[in-house]
Amino acid sequence: MQRYFLETPITNQPGQTFELTGTAVHHWLTVMRAQPGDQAEFVTTAQQVVIGTLKTTTDKTATVEVVSVTTPKVELPTPVIIACGVSKGDKTEQIVQRGTELGAAGFVFFDCQYAVAKWAPNKRDRKLARLTKIAQSAAEQSHRTMIPTVTYQPDLATLVAEVPHTAGVVAWEESAKQGESSQLVQTLRQLPVGDQLLAIFGPEGGLTPAEIDTLTAAGVKPAGLGPRIMRAETAPLYLLSAVSFWRELV
Amino acid sequence: MQRYFLETPITNQPGQTFELTGTAVHHWLTVMRAQPGDQAEFVTTAQQVVIGTLKTTTDKTATVEVVSVTTPKVELPTPVIIACGVSKGDKTEQIVQRGTELGAAGFVFFDCQYAVAKWAPNKRDRKLARLTKIAQSAAEQSHRTMIPTVTYQPDLATLVAEVPHTAGVVAWEESAKQGESSQLVQTLRQLPVGDQLLAIFGPEGGLTPAEIDTLTAAGVKPAGLGPRIMRAETAPLYLLSAVSFWRELV
CATH class of the missing domain: 2.40.240.20 (Hypothetical PUA domain-like; domain 1)
Incomplete structure (x- = not known):
């Protein structure tokens, strides 16, 4: 129907x-x-x-x-905001489309040092409107009961200050290389059900050590997502699936 | 490098x-x-x-x-074979590319009643060769130490007979609608580490009740993947992420 x-x-x-x-x-x-x-x-x-x-x-x-x-229960018990570095081409659209299917509460795209694209200020509103439309369409198809929000933040410091969250994680390749494998689990265990998780992902070129420092200073935890290298648009899907599995199936 | x-x-x-x-x-x-x-x-x-x-x-x-x-440990401790109904367009390519990043041990594409595409016998080898090349390229980029296999099976009965597995699950929307939420977890808990999991996904049009019967008669368990409806090419990514989270992070 x-x-x-x-x-x-x-x-x-x-x-x-x-x-x-x-x-x-x-x-x-x-x-x-x-x-x-x-x-x-x-x-x-x-x-x-x-x-x-x-x-x-x-x-x-x-x-x-x-x-x-x-009143169907189809929304993730842990609302997750997916924050990604601005990407080229249809990658942002793919993140929003698939991330909506997987239950994201919202998406934030942010500018950063290694961002491979820039959103010119005069085109930003049009881009956000287009992504919101994609979120709405995906929400309808996946039988969600809310349309995820899509917003923009100029940098990471503003992002962590502006986006409400009880806990934050940043996917960091170096964490995975160092064999870190428990931060995401620890964060999920400690996060009260219903409280919002902010999950941050760098652009294709990654985040700089200074940007990671900004985030950790704001309480965001670097977290590994397994030993394989994922592309920038795949990692958010892993995180959303993991949160669903943990909160809805286990 | x-x-x-x-x-x-x-x-x-x-x-x-x-x-x-x-x-x-x-x-x-x-x-x-x-x-x-x-x-x-x-x-x-x-x-x-x-x-x-x-x-x-x-x-x-x-x-x-x-x-x-x-000798890096980058392969999923539970080898997972992703079996999908034949799809149109670039969906098979997306499944192979992203599924490889997420650690799949292999992919099987199968014909079924509601398959939205057919692989003509004379084009099958070329399609498999192309998908294998995509798997190789994704395996290199994600720093895997094996290239996932890509094969074809003419129907589900042949598939479950030919593809070695200790346990099998089939993603089934009806399971999710009935509120079933524990079969995947139960299967993963019972599966000895190192033993192969066969995970079956219908095409866009879904599997028929008769096809589900064929699978359950062969010991494959219908499993829900959370309360949201996922597209055919998103569900395999959810499953692989869940297996990684469960076996590599928890």
Whole structure:
């Protein structure tokens, strides 16, 4: 069944109706050619899932009747913010798309010394808007009940100051080389369920020792993610999978 | 440092020399323009890593002196074979590339009822050769000491009969919907370290109930991978990350 995120709160008692607003109207009516009687899933701003039936429609409006309301548990018990160095090409898009499937609560892209791309200030908003759209689409497909946020930070010091988190880790190749293999586990064990984890990943060229120092001074722990070298866009997927496995399966 | 997989055994005592053979010669000499005195890493057929110095060269031959020999532990303690339904486009390539970074021991692509693509028999060898090349390149970049195998099986019954494994799991959406969340953990707990895990993933269209029956009759366990719906090419990455986290970090 097609799934849409609602942009405004609705009354969600079965039998009541609401007016569908925003981009969902166009997609459901024009792209999917919905007819009265057709059903879709609507995720409310309160992270509930409403199954609704199209009652009446003009070309541009849709009145939907609430059939049922559920509150599925599909979000990671540990909200994870994935912070990555700005990358070239479609790498940022891949991180957002796959990371959303794997449950990320949000993404932050940051500038740093070895960033292989720059986001010009005048293009930044457009890039963030495009990535947010990718997050929304991936959230719909993976049956999430929230759309991950996508933001930008100019440097790591600002990032750790601005992004709320109870614990932070930075994936660091040198940690892995030194055989460090327990920091991520230790962090997850100590982090109260529901508290936010900030996970930081360098760009292809890596982070500088000075940048690592900035992070450790702010309480972020360097953590190895196993003995193999992963590309910049693969490491965040490893971390999200590990958090899901640990919090949702073990 | 550039890394090459050797195709034949060498004597690997420091100070001894060997003739480099195969595609590595061309790449090192012509693409990388190596000169006498330059060094590279060579992974032996015994999964050791040799640092070697180019001693003498003609355009097409390279004599290399062994400088040092190490036996790094970079392979997953639980070898995992990732079996996926044949997919369209670059999805198979993405599975092989990222799965290799994440430590897969091998990949099997299989035909099934809802496969969204077919591998014509006359093109199969070419596809497997291309995917093997992608696996080799990813293995070099991620500092693996083996190149994952890439094979094809015509159906699931043949696959479970032909691919050696001590335990098998199949990612099944219905398992996740029913709230099953412990089968993967249980399988990993019971699997002796070093024994091979076969992990099976349907194509985009999923597996049929009859195909699931075939697998369960062969002892393969349906396993949920958390409450979110993942695309066909994302689920194998989740599983490999989970196995690494469990066996290498926890």
